[in-house]
Amino acid sequence: MTESVRHDAVVIGGGIAGLAAAAALAERDVVLFEAADRVGGRILCQGAGNYWLNLGAHILGRTESPMARLATETGSELLPIQGHMAAVWAKGRLVRHGKVESYPFRLNMSLGARLSLIRTGLRLRAANRRASQGIQDAIHGDRVFAGSYPTVAGDGPLDARSFAEVLGPMHPEVDALLRAGCNRLSGEPEAMSGHFGSLIVGGLWSSATRTAHSVRGGMGAITDGLAARLGNRIVTGAPALGLGQDGEGVRLRINRDGREEVILARHAVIATPAPVARRIVADLPEDKAAALDHVAYGPYVVMAAATTESGPMPYDDLYAIAVAGRTVTMIFNSANALRGPDGSARAPGGALMAYAGADKARLLAGRTDDEIRALFIGEINEVLPETRGLIGETRIQRWEHGYPYWRPGRLDIQDALARPFGRIHFAGDYVEYPSTDPAARSGQMAAQAILDALATEGG
Numbered sequence: 001m002t003e004s005v006r007h008d009a010v011v012i013g014g015g016i017a018g019l020a021a022a023a024a025l026a027e028r029d030v031v032l033f034e035a036a037d038r039v040g041g042r043i044l045c046q047g048a049g050n051y052w053l054n055l056g057a058h059i060l061g062r063t064e065s066p067m068a069r070l071a072t073e074t075g076s077e078l079l080p081i082q083g084h085m086a087a088v089w090a091k092g093r094l095v096r097h098g099k100v101e102s103y104p105f106r107l108n109m110s111l112g113a114r115l116s117l118i119r120t121g122l123r124l125r126a127a128n129r130r131a132s133q134g135i136q137d138a139i140h141g142d143r144v145f146a147g148s149y150p151t152v153a154g155d156g157p158l159d160a161r162s163f164a165e166v167l168g169p170m171h172p173e174v175d176a177l178l179r180a181g182c183n184r185l186s187g188e189p190e191a192m193s194g195h196f197g198s199l200i201v202g203g204l205w206s207s208a209t210r211t212a213h214s215v216r217g218g219m220g221a222i223t224d225g226l227a228a229r230l231g232n233r234i235v236t237g238a239p240a241l242g243l244g245q246d247g248e249g250v251r252l253r254i255n256r257d258g259r260e261e262v263i264l265a266r267h268a269v270i271a272t273p274a275p276v277a278r279r280i281v282a283d284l285p286e287d288k289a290a291a292l293d294h295v296a297y298g299p300y301v302v303m304a305a306a307t308t309e310s311g312p313m314p315y316d317d318l319y320a321i322a323v324a325g326r327t328v329t330m331i332f333n334s335a336n337a338l339r340g341p342d343g344s345a346r347a348p349g350g351a352l353m354a355y356a357g358a359d360k361a362r363l364l365a366g367r368t369d370d371e372i373r374a375l376f377i378g379e380i381n382e383v384l385p386e387t388r389g390l391i392g393e394t395r396i397q398r399w400e401h402g403y404p405y406w407r408p409g410r411l412d413i414q415d416a417l418a419r420p421f422g423r424i425h426f427a428g429d430y431v432e433y434p435s436t437d438p439a440a441r442s443g444q445m446a447a448q449a450i451l452d453a454l455a456t457e458g459g
């Protein structure tokens with residue numbers, strides 16, 4: 001077994017959290033080890049003519065958010081999303097525009113379901129207000145932590161219960177609608193915390209006009225840009241096997257080309273999903289180990305499709321469509337940010353992304369890609385009939401660890417989860433409200449803590 005010289009820092013995991021950490025440490029001697037043969041993790045896209053196919057993260061928040069700043073630094077072009085963000089399809093009818101409050105009167109529902117949706121909507125709005133206390137736009141916002149993570153005073157009871165308990169009983173048609181919102185976040189309302197569901201599903205529900213951006217070419221433009229800057233400081237195809245530490249520094253075991261190597265460094269950022277961090281890091285304190293064990297990821301099955309229309313489509317002005325009562329949970333019009341107000345300037349073709357989340361994704365586990373393709377195309381055609389015969393190239397991606405939605409009791413473990421352990425810093429979307437902005441920020445915060453420590457240590 002070979003041992004390396006001692007680096008200033010090692011980063012384990014080349015998703016956006018690890019890349020952001022390594023980029024922030026670039027002035028020092030840093031090396032990033034990634035298990036896969038590519039970096040980007042759950043940011044995954046590919047070009048398709050004038051468009052791009054999204055198979056992972058696809059929406060960015062405001063222009064002053066951490067991801068938007070990384071986009072600027074890497075020369076990636078942000079494109080404002082023009083389209084409606086909260087269209088809903090249920091029982092054969094697509095409700096496309098207008099206020100979410102008007103949906104109970106416009107969706108195709110029975111009278112009982114309409115009344116139940118009004119009741120549930122009021123309950124959700126009140127819970128969302130409570131969960132939002134002290135927190136600005138939690139998922140795609142620009143909260144800046146003054147070196148610490150937020151605690152939410154008075155949110156105990158919401159966080160202690162499931163989202164299903166907070167919402168209370170509802171009509172099956174309303175259940176199908178709310179479930180689509182939860183499945184978008186890879187969870188079921190019974191498994192998700194009331195705090196998380198109220199804040200995030202409630203936020204999505206009322207976010208028809210929120211500020212959001214795509215990146216030209218897809219978010220992979222940002223991860224590719226960071227990777228290009230880091231050059232040969234990134235080692236792909238090198239899974240970490242174990243990470244220990246002593247007074248001097250950290251000791252990382254990796255597998256490279258079928259051989260085990262030991263890498264020495266003064267500090268480490270572990271930016272893998274929580275179960276990998278739990279398995280790799282030696283001698284974790286009990287509360288930290290329990291916190292990592294608490295983190296649950298829900299699955300997604302995603303299909304991205306190029307479309308072959310020759311001119312404008314009726315859904316050009318939509319971005320996100322929640323689908324109730326089908327296997328597909330969400331359909332996104334990835335090309336929306338390229339559509340100007342003037343339809344005549346519209347290029348031919350397009351790109352859609354459709355996915356099933358949580359239990360609906362689990363039900364697809366035994367299906368072949370061809371079966372999934374046929375099912376998804378059928379459901380896209382049902383929701384957007386004008387796409388019939390126009391779905392071209394497709395790509396399927398299964399994410400087993402798609403998204404770390406919060407389970408009840410999550411706020412109680414926030415400190416243990418985010419806290420460094422000696423010379424090892426933890427980064428990734430699971431240490432916060434999960435999405436790319438917080439993931440990038442957690443990597444940058446870990447890097448800053450290491451830069452501060454290195455400055456104090458000297459050398």
Ligand SMILES: Cc1cc2nc3c(=O)[nH]c(=O)nc-3n(C[C@H](O)[C@H](O)[C@H](O)COP(=O)(O)OP(=O)(O)OC[C@H]3O[C@@H](n4cnc5c(N)ncnc54)[C@H](O)[C@@H]3O)c2cc1C
Nearest residue numbers: 013015016017035041042056057058059240428429435436
């Ligand atoms: C379908 C889908 C849609 C989404 N949509 C959005 C969206 O629109 N907007 C948004 O902001 N977020 C979205 N998200 C969430 C977003 O993708 C994640 O929050 C974010 O990308 C997580 O980044 P990360 O670096 O924490 O983790 P990851 O991207 O999972 O990176 C972890 C890395 O660690 C590597 N690794 C694992 N084990 C080892 C090991 N032993 N050694 C070395 N490396 C290892 C992995 O290969 C991976 O590259 C979406 C996610 C999915 C799946």
